[in-house]
Amino acid sequence: MHPSSIYNSEADAALLDMLTGPDRPTAKTILPRRDAALDPLLIAAVSASGPHVTRNHYQHDFFPGVMLPQSEGSWDWTKFTGEDASTKSERKRLTYVSRQAPRRQRLGLDDTQGGKENAIPLSPTENLPTSHQKKRRSSLAQAIEERHRTTQPESTRPAHKSLPPLEVKCMARTRIPTPHGPVFLHIYHNNRDNKEHMAIVVDSAQFSGLPAPDAPPHIRSRTLDAVWSEHETEMDRITRGAYVGRLSPTSHMTSQPSEDLVSLHARDHFHSAHQVTGLSDAIPSPLIRIHSECFTGETVGSMRCDCGEQLDEAIRLISQPISIPSQSSFTASKTLPGRGAVIYLRQEGRGIGLLSKIRAYNLQDLGHDTVTANLMLGHQADERGYEIACAVLRDLGLGNLDGTGENVRVLTNNPDKVDALEEEGIRVVERVPMIPRSWKTRNPQLVDHVGRVPIDDTRVAGATLIGGGAVHGEDLDKYLRTKVLKMGHILPLWLDNPEQ
Numbered sequence: 001m002h003p004s005s006i007y008n009s010e011a012d013a014a015l016l017d018m019l020t021g022p023d024r025p026t027a028k029t030i031l032p033r034r035d036a037a038l039d040p041l042l043i044a045a046v047s048a049s050g051p052h053v054t055r056n057h058y059q060h061d062f063f064p065g066v067m068l069p070q071s072e073g074s075w076d077w078t079k080f081t082g083e084d085a086s087t088k089s090e091r092k093r094l095t096y097v098s099r100q101a102p103r104r105q106r107l108g109l110d111d112t113q114g115g116k117e118n119a120i121p122l123s124p125t126e127n128l129p130t131s132h133q134k135k136r137r138s139s140l141a142q143a144i145e146e147r148h149r150t151t152q153p154e155s156t157r158p159a160h161k162s163l164p165p166l167e168v169k170c171m172a173r174t175r176i177p178t179p180h181g182p183v184f185l186h187i188y189h190n191n192r193d194n195k196e197h198m199a200i201v202v203d204s205a206q207f208s209g210l211p212a213p214d215a216p217p218h219i220r221s222r223t224l225d226a227v228w229s230e231h232e233t234e235m236d237r238i239t240r241g242a243y244v245g246r247l248s249p250t251s252h253m254t255s256q257p258s259e260d261l262v263s264l265h266a267r268d269h270f271h272s273a274h275q276v277t278g279l280s281d282a283i284p285s286p287l288i289r290i291h292s293e294c295f296t297g298e299t300v301g302s303m304r305c306d307c308g309e310q311l312d313e314a315i316r317l318i319s320q321p322i323s324i325p326s327q328s329s330f331t332a333s334k335t336l337p338g339r340g341a342v343i344y345l346r347q348e349g350r351g352i353g354l355l356s357k358i359r360a361y362n363l364q365d366l367g368h369d370t371v372t373a374n375l376m377l378g379h380q381a382d383e384r385g386y387e388i389a390c391a392v393l394r395d396l397g398l399g400n401l402d403g404t405g406e407n408v409r410v411l412t413n414n415p416d417k418v419d420a421l422e423e424e425g426i427r428v429v430e431r432v433p434m435i436p437r438s439w440k441t442r443n444p445q446l447v448d449h450v451g452r453v454p455i456d457d458t459r460v461a462g463a464t465l466i467g468g469g470a471v472h473g474e475d476l477d478k479y480l481r482t483k484v485l486k487m488g489h490i491l492p493l494w495l496d497n498p499e500q
């Protein structure tokens with residue numbers, strides 16, 4: 001036998017011994033491992049799940065900050081007394097680097113037109129003034145003039161050539177009981193920004209099923225009632241709110257995808273049936289409000305502005321029953337439930353965002369008014385747009401575009417809103433003013449020690465929130481006065497002291 005084959009047989013015998021023998025080989029006798037130190041599959045899995053895979057990966061510099069000793073392993077955060085400023089400046093922050101091309105490139109957008117109008121979903125720095133906004137105005141009068149020039153409704157601004165037509169889709173709706181009666185809350189998505197705008201629809205007649213022949217059509221979302229996929233189930237439709245009547249454990253009826261046609265038919269039927277009596281003309285058009293988000297006013301109950309009160313008052317006014325006087329000696333008078341909608345737009349702080357609004361409040365505490373404070377921060381006095389609101393209105397059958405949809409009455413003092421709606425083809429047949437409650441109810445004899453006017457003893461809590469009463473205070477007076485005197489709101493000024 002050849003010596004090398006003997007050597008091989010010995011090695012093989014040792015290997016066999018190691019694998020099968022009763023005694024495990026010691027470190028001295030063990031043969032070098034022949035298997036791979038790391039499983040290639042494991043390596044592939046690890047490399048496939050780098051920081052680009054998930055936004056919640058630890059390499060994002062979120063709380064707790066990476067590279068802080070406290071962030072390693074479990075640590076008692078109750079002991080944290082703040083990061084040492086010196087170590088913070090030395091600490092090199094890890095940054096998240098996207099491997100995708102910039103969104104602008106991926107969407108094939110032209111980079112030459114900056115500004116909000118391009119409606120790219122907002123980045124976290126959106127609230128910071130851009131360089132062109134940082135330009136200081138020489139005088140307030142000039143700035144206000146400029147604001148009137150630049151804050152036209154979005155529809156009148158030059159449309160971005162690469163933007164697809166605006167689309168909105170109602171993703172879900174549900175019944176919400178409120179102090180003013182039930183409403184349907186609708187959540188909308190759109191292809192212009194990454195915000196969830198909402199519609200609060202008041203139409204309690206819907207609870208009794210399909211519209212009665214002598215009643216106005218239901219206010220329903222076309223996109224919600226549409227068929228979303230051939231695979232959608234009845235439960236899918238019910239879960240997203242595409243039902244008629246009222247849901248209960250024992251009753252649920254899905255809406256028909258052709259709801260659009262049904263409601264159009266119902267509207268035609270309604271109008272022709274009542275042309276003779278004139279009843280259809282006697283029923284007022286739905287009352288709507290376009291409302292802009294105000295976290296401080298609506299959630300915290302801030303008395304710096306009247307936003308919480310306006311949202312509450314709008315739902316209350318829209319929910320008021322409608323009395324239809326008798327049209328002839330043959331017909332009796334009627335009372336219909338209130339109908340309409342509040343379109344709730346996520347354009348906090350008149351479009352400048354919550355962060356900037358909070359900074360503006362500090363400037364207001366230094367004595368500046370709401371308009372000047374915005375301008376000092378490099379913003380316009382009002383940066384809102386109403387294109388999405390109009391698309392939502394049309395989806396709800398409120399808009400009367402191309403002969404479809406109803407005319408509307410609009411609750412506002414803001415002439416810009418009426419102009420914006422009309423630019424978009426929404427037919428506004430009446431502007432209904434919103435008089436501040438405190439102006440309507442203020443009577444020095446009634447003011448209690450916290451400055452609240454007890455207009456209704458049953459509604460004393462949460463003064464500026466839903467279901468609240470009337471409040472007034474120095475900040476609110478100043479804000480309301482500025483709206484009338486500087487922002488052109490159509491409201492007869494009520495002042496305790498006009499010199500203030």
Ligand SMILES: Nc1nc2c(ncn2[C@@H]2O[C@H](COP(=O)(O)OP(=O)(O)OP(=O)(O)O)[C@@H](O)[C@H]2O)c(=O)[nH]1
Binds near residue numbers: 348434
């Ligand atoms: N920048 C800024 N925004 C504010 C201030 N106070 C309220 N807002 C925002 O203003 C918006 C409400 O606008 P208003 O001017 O009160 O009312 P309007 O909607 O223009 O007009 P109406 O329809 O008559 O109520 C909300 O987005 C609030 O967050 C403020 O002091 N500064």
